[in-house]
Amino acid sequence: MNRSLRLFLIVTAMAALAIVSILISACASNAQPTPTPTRTPRPAGATPAATAPPAVVVPSPTHTPAPTNTRAASPTVPPTPSAVPSATATATPPARAANANPLTGLPVSDPKVLVRRPLFVAVGNDPEARAVHYGFTEADLVYEYIMEGRAVTRFTLAFLANESERIGPLRSGRLVNFHLTPQYGGALAVSGAQGQINWFLTFKMAAPYLNVDLDDPSQVKYAYNIWGLAPSKDLEYLTRLWTSTDRLRRWLSDKKAEQDPKLVGFTFSETAPAGAPAKSASIPFPAAVTWTYDPTSGRYLRSMGGAAHKDGASGKQLSAANVIIQTVAHEKTEYWEDAISTSIRIVTVGEGPVTILRDGVAIKGTWRAGDTTMPEFFDPAGKPIALKPGNSWFELVAPETAVTIQ
Template sequence: MRSAWDTPVRGRSAAALGALVLGVALSACSDPGGPETAPPPRSTGGPQQSETPVPETHPFTGERKGIGNPVLAVKIENTRPALPQSGVKAADIVYVEQVEGGETRLMTVYSSQLPKRVGPVRSARISDLHILPQFGRPAFAFSGVQSKMKKHIRKAPVYDISQENAGGAYFRSGSKPIPYNLYADPKDLLKEAPKAGKARDIGFRFGDAPAGGKPTRSFTARWPSASMGFTWSKKHKRWLASFGGRPDRAAEGGRLGGETVVIQYAETTRSKFHDFLGNYTPLIKTTGSGRARVLRDGKSYDAKWSRPSDKEGTTFTTARGEPMNFAPGQVWMVLVNDGRPRTP
C-alpha cells in the first residue's frame, strides 16, 4: 500500500513576521473604528513532522520481495501418484480445487519468487477460467484441455503457455509414469509470455490478527475422494499440510503448508464438461458471497467472503464485518463445497 507524505509547512522568517505584525498595528491605529484584524497564525519556524511512510508490500503475500513481478499460474496434479510435487513450496498462493471423481488439483500462483521447476503439470479446468481474471492477464501454464474447452481458453484473459504453445519450457523427468512426470521451468514459461500482467490487488489484506478467534490445532478439508489436513506448527509458525492423513512433503524437502489457510465454502455444481470416463467436471462458483474459515497464528476465524464478478478480487471480513487480515506469507485457498462433499 502506498503511503502519502504530509506536505511540509514552511515557516516565515522572524523578520518577515515582524514586518507583517507592524503593518497590521499601524493600520489599526489609523482606523480605530474599523473591524478588529486577527494576527496571522504563529509559525513554528520549520516544517511539520511527517508520518513515517508505510512500505509497499506484495498484494499476494504481504511481504516486500518481488513487488511488481509478473504473475504465473500453473496447474499441478494433486493425487498420490504425483507426490511429492515440485514448486508448490515457493508459490505465493495455492488453490485447491475439486475435479472429476471427487479428487483435487492445485493451481499455484507465482509472482514474488520463482522455483527452479514446477510439476507434475496437468490439464486446466473451467473453474480456473473463473478464478484467474482477478489477476488481470496472467501467464497460465497447463498440459492441455479437452477440445470443447479450447475456445474458452482462447477467450479468457490469460496468456496460454500450455505445453501445446510453449513446449520448449516443458520436460519429462523422474521415474513416475506419464502423465505424472511432466515438469516446466518457470523462467522459461514467462519468456513465452513477456507481457504477462504484473501482480495487483486481488482483495487480500495482511496485518495483525483481528480480535477473537478460536485456538485450533488442526483442520481437515474434505472432498468426495480426497482430504487435506492442516496442523499448526508453533516452531515453524505456519500450517503444515497433510494429504490423505500423511505428511504432504515438498520435492525440495520439508513439509508443504502456509502461514494462512482459507477454507472457502463455495457452491460446487456440474459443468457441461466431462472426462473420457463420463465423469462431469465440477464448476466451483467463486463469485458472489459466502462463508469461510481462516486459519492463522494457531487460531481459526469465522469469516465471510465476497467477490462481485470474475474480474474483481475476493475480500474477506470477520463475522463482525471487520477486515480479515491474513498473516504475511504463503496463502492456501482451499475451495470446498458449501455443504457436504459432493460429486456433481
C-alpha cells in the first residue's frame, strides 16, 4: 500500500472515532445526574444545635403555702389511706334496749336523744388549754391523737346522749376527722382547718361540717368567745373559742342535716372478759399520758405530764370506763400545717391491733372499721370484745409507739 492510501485510512478512522465520541456524549447528557451529598450551608453567626436524647423531667419539690382558712381549690391527692383493706362488719349487731345509748351502753331517760347525729368537736391540748378543758365529762367518746410536729396531741369529743353548755377550747380540724366522723354518722365542728384539709372536710367528707371561722365569723350563733384565759394576748387563739351541744344542734337544724344515723353500737357487758392484769398504762405522747385503775370506782383515772388531768367545770380528775388503745397507720402527707410540719394522715379505716383496758384487765385483739361503719373489736378467737358500760377514751397510736401496761 502506497503512502497516500495509508494516510487516507488513518484520517478516516480518526474521524469515525470523533463521531462516536460525540454521539456518546449526547446520550449521556439526557440522563438524570446523581447529586453529590453536600453540607447545608450554615447561616452566618449561627451555632450548630447539639442533638441529645429526650430529657427525663423530674418535678422539683414545691412548698405548699402556709395554712389558709379558706375554701381551697381542689387538691390533687385525696386523703385516702394507702393499701388499707376495706373492712366489713363480721359480728352480729349487738342487741340492746331501745333506751340504751349505742356508744356507752347506758340507759337514757328519753330515747329520742339516741336518734340524732353524734356531735364531733375538735378540742385543743396545748399547754395553755389543759387547765381549761370543758366537755370531757359529758362526752360519750374521746379520741386523742398526735399532731404534726409530734409536739402535742389533740382531742375529738363525741356527744350523743349528754348535753354540755361549754365545750372546748375549740380548735382546728385534722385529716383524722375525715374518717372518724362518718364512721359514726356524726357531724364535725372545728374552728378552722388548713386550706387543702378544709377542702376535703367541706366537699369530700360524708358528714356535715361546721368551720366556725367561715360559717359563723361573728362567733355568736354556733360558737362564742371567752377572753382572758391565755397567759398573754398573743396566745388567746388557743383558749378563746367555745361551743355547746345546744348551739351545734341549732346549726344542724339550720342546715337541715339532723338525722338518725342508725348506729349499730358497741358490744357491752358488765362482766369483764379474761385478760392480763392492767393496773396502769403509759402512753409516750409528748405530755406523757398515764391511765391508773381505781378499784373503788372501777374506772381508769387519767394523768398527763405527771399531773391529774382535770375537768374544768367540776375540777375532778377525768376518768374512763374503757381505755381503747388502737394501733393505726400514721402516714406522711404533702399538706403543710405550718412552716415546718406537714399534716399526718391517721388511718382509722381497715383493721389493726387493739388493746382494751377495763375493770383492771387488758384484752388484746383486733379492731375493724369501714368508711361509714363504727369500729368493732374482736378477740383472737374472732369473738366480739365487750366494753364496760360507760364512756370510752380512744388513744390512737402509731405501730412503733411503745405503750407500757402493768
